Amino acid sequence: MLWKRLAARFDELRLRPWPVKTGEAFGEFWSLLFPTECVVCEQPDSSLCTDCTETFRRMTVRPFRAEESADGLPASEVSGSRPRADGSDFVPLPVIASGRYAKSLAAVLLAYKNHGHTDLVRWLQAALAGALHEANASLCVHAADVVLVPVPGKGASFRRRGYDPLALLLGGLARRRELPAGAVVVPAVRHARTPAASAIFDIAKSGQKGLGRRGRRSNVAWSMEPAPAYQRVLRGRACLIVDDVLTTGSTIAETARVLRGLDATVAGAVVIAATPAPRGRRERETEDPTG
C-alpha cells in the first residue's frame, strides 16, 4: 500500500537527524511518489543506476582532442594546433571533448536536454569540468582569465524546457568554483534578432532536417550576433566556446565568427560529447535540430 509506505517514510523522516539525512530521504520519498528508472538501462529507483554511473564515469574521465571528427569547424588561430590527417594545410579549431557520443553518455545527455532530467546535471557537470580544465591547461597556456562562451540556446527551446541546459551546467560549476581558476562565463553570443537575419534563418531552419552535413553548416552561418551587453568586454581576451555535443562543428564555427568579430581570440572549444567521424554517423539520433 502506497499510503502505508509513505506514512512509514514520514516517520523515518521525523526520526532522522536534520539535515544530514534530509537530502537522501527526500530523494527516496520523491521516488515513491514519482517512480523513476535509470535513463540508460531502465533499472528502477534512480535516474542513473550504479552500474551506468560507473560506465558514464569511465566514458568521461579522459577528455580528448575531437576536432578530427568534425568537418565544419573554423580554422585555428592558435599556433601549435594539429594539421588535418588528410595532409591539407587547413588546421581546424582544437576541440576538447569529455567523451564520445555513445550509449551511456548519449542517453544521459538526451534525458537531461530533452526530457527534463535536471537531476542528472551533476554527472554532466563533472564530465564538462574535466574537459574545461584540460582545455584551459592545454589550449590556453599563456592566457590569464579565460572567457567561457556558451553556444547560445534558442528562446523556443528554453520556453519548451523551462531551462537552458548549458547555462544550468556552467552556472552550477561557477557557483561551486569548479571552473578553471580565473575562468568566467560570458554569454557574449546570441541568436540574431534582426528581422532580416531571423527570416533567413527561419527559411533555412525549415529545411534543416532534410539536409546533409554541408547543407546544415551553411544554414547556421550568419544566424548569430554579439549580445549587446558584452560587446566591449571580449576585446583581446582568450575564449573557449562551450557546447554540449560536437557533430559537424558548424554552430561552433558560427559562434567563433561572432567572437572574432569582437576581436576576441578563440583558443578552442569544449564539448561534453563528440559524435564519431562522418562514416557510420547516425545523424538523426545525434543532432537535435531544435537546439
Ligand SMILES: [Zn+2]
Ligand atoms: Zn542503468
